[in-house]
Amino acid sequence: MCYENFYKNFEKISNFFFAIGLVFERFLAPRSQFFEKVNGLGVLGRFSCSSDFDLTDNTSSSVFVMRTRTTVALSWRILANKSFSSFSVTPNRLVKSSFGCLDRPDIWCPSPLPSGHTAAEIDGKSIANEIKATLATEVCNMKNSIGKVPGLGLILVGKRKDSLSFVRIKKKACEQVRIASVIIQLPEDCTQDEVLNVISTLNHKESVHGILVQLPIPNHLCEERIIKAVNVEKDVDGFHPVNMGNLAMTGREPLFVPCASRGCIEVLNRCNVEILGKKAVVIGRSMIGGLPTSLLLQRHHATVTVVHAFTKNPEEITCEADILVSNVGVPNFVRGHWLKPGVVVIDMGSTLVKEKNSSHVIGDVCYEEAIRKASAITPVPGGVGPVTISMLLFNTLEAAKRAYQWTQQS
Numbered sequence: 001m002c003y004e005n006f007y008k009n010f011e012k013i014s015n016f017f018f019a020i021g022l023v024f025e026r027f028l029a030p031r032s033q034f035f036e037k038v039n040g041l042g043v044l045g046r047f048s049c050s051s052d053f054d055l056t057d058n059t060s061s062s063v064f065v066m067r068t069r070t071t072v073a074l075s076w077r078i079l080a081n082k083s084f085s086s087f088s089v090t091p092n093r094l095v096k097s098s099f100g101c102l103d104r105p106d107i108w109c110p111s112p113l114p115s116g117h118t119a120a121e122i123d124g125k126s127i128a129n130e131i132k133a134t135l136a137t138e139v140c141n142m143k144n145s146i147g148k149v150p151g152l153g154l155i156l157v158g159k160r161k162d163s164l165s166f167v168r169i170k171k172k173a174c175e176q177v178r179i180a181s182v183i184i185q186l187p188e189d190c191t192q193d194e195v196l197n198v199i200s201t202l203n204h205k206e207s208v209h210g211i212l213v214q215l216p217i218p219n220h221l222c223e224e225r226i227i228k229a230v231n232v233e234k235d236v237d238g239f240h241p242v243n244m245g246n247l248a249m250t251g252r253e254p255l256f257v258p259c260a261s262r263g264c265i266e267v268l269n270r271c272n273v274e275i276l277g278k279k280a281v282v283i284g285r286s287m288i289g290g291l292p293t294s295l296l297l298q299r300h301h302a303t304v305t306v307v308h309a310f311t312k313n314p315e316e317i318t319c320e321a322d323i324l325v326s327n328v329g330v331p332n333f334v335r336g337h338w339l340k341p342g343v344v345v346i347d348m349g350s351t352l353v354k355e356k357n358s359s360h361v362i363g364d365v366c367y368e369e370a371i372r373k374a375s376a377i378t379p380v381p382g383g384v385g386p387v388t389i390s391m392l393l394f395n396t397l398e399a400a401k402r403a404y405q406w407t408q409q410s
């Protein structure tokens with residue numbers, strides 16, 4: 001009875017919100033900067049006023065309680081003037097609620113974004129330039145104070161076009177911030193020992209503070225042994241099992257965090273995207289991309305789901321994400337209908353595609369479709385890739401600072 005009385009009043013209020021929300025959404029929102037807040041009200045109303053349940057039944061009552069709590073939480077968020085992305089955490093699948101399992105289909109669908117909506121394009125190049133400017137100053141200060149600069153050794157086995165291109169980009173970035181770099185190229189058919197010898201030489205070289213073996217390497221070589229051979233203190237890729245293990249363990253600090261994953265968090269932070277408590281879905285679980293990114297997102301207190309090649313119906317998982325990271329290497333893999341409206345998309349895919357005489361890189365996400373749904377998205381090229389490179393420079397400077405026990409103040 002108590003519920004019923006409360007519900008009657010509650011429904012009146014929520015219907016009122018719903019009506020206002022609809023009016024704004026239909027007539028004013030397309031021209032109003034206040035759409036985000038108003039849409040939130042529409043969502044709130046729509047969420048709470050759907051009355052397809054019977055209050056006499058216990059399960060429905062618990063749903064009602066859940067709706068009430070959600071609505072109160074949403075109201076608080078609206079009043080607290082939070083951003084649109086905050087609304088995207090609305091639980092739209094009551095069936096999965098911990099408040100009781102209902103054998104019902106979805107009863108609320110997110111309202112569509114206004115027609116003509118396009119996501120904010122995240123400018124990774126500018127972010128990378130900002131980071132590089134700070135790093136360049138620090139490298140210069142180091143040089144002036146102790147007469148040393150950080151050094152990076154890049155090992156490239158074989159002649160893969162994409163690897164060659166990535167290594168060149170890394171070397172050029174080093175030059176921009178005055179980090180010394182050396183590329184050591186080995187033939188496709190080199191032996192395991194030859195690679196290990198090069199790593200050992202660089203491990204002992206005082207002027208080299210970071211070592212990177214460009215991946216993938218030819219199949220006859222043992223990736224595991226090669227990565228393990230890099231001195232943990234020079235492992236600027238963060239792929240050494242000790243660094244990766246420490247990343248996975250709460251309370252432990254890896255010496256280096258993989259550059260792409262750090263780049264992903266850097267992009268989210270700089271775009272003021274809240275990570276804590278958000279649903280993040282990472283597509284891919286490779287050592288260089290998906291796995292460390294999922295670990296790092298957990299460290300930032302996101303609730304993380306990993307999608308991989310054996311995941312059934314991946315779109316059912318991705319469409320719940322507030323933050324979606326894709327690291328697969330298949331162009332246009334992620335389609336528009338895989339996304340929840342308002343999601344923030346980080347496209348880590350970077351596949352080199354040949355076209356007649358030229359070649360260019362393509363991401364994993366179908367950009368044209370995604371911009372109709374996402375609130376923000378990293379393009380390819382010019383998104384998270386350049387930030388990844390700047391994180392490699394950051395890690396190399398960190399390695400040198402540790403080696404010389406040098407800090408800005410000293």
Ligand SMILES: NC(=O)C1=CN([C@@H]2O[C@H](COP(=O)(O)OP(=O)(O)OC[C@H]3O[C@@H](n4cnc5c(N)ncnc54)[C@H](OP(=O)(O)O)[C@@H]3O)[C@@H](O)[C@H]2O)C=CC1
Binds near residue numbers: 263307327385
């Ligand atoms: N921008 C950046 O900073 C970086 C970009 N990259 C780019 O990311 C892409 C992936 O690289 P890399 O991690 O080396 O590739 P890998 O091939 O090592 O890993 C690909 C991942 O995608 C998963 N996958 C493959 N097919 C599917 C599918 N149909 N559905 C769901 N998941 C699938 C695989 O799952 P499973 O494990 O089950 O096989 C695997 O975990 C490349 O384009 C690369 O250039 C990589 C690192 C950094």
Ligand SMILES: Nc1nc(=O)c2c([nH]1)NC[C@@H]1CN(c3ccc(C(=O)N[C@@H](CCC(=O)O)C(=O)O)cc3)C=[N+]21
Binds near residue numbers: 166169259386388389
């Ligand atoms: N040991 C190792 N460490 C890596 O970090 C590593 C690796 N191996 N193997 C391959 C992947 C891939 N990766 C990219 C980094 C930057 C861009 C990048 O800067 N992309 C530019 C475009 C590049 C272009 O135009 O060719 C952009 O997106 O704007 C892309 C991909 C690092 N990886």
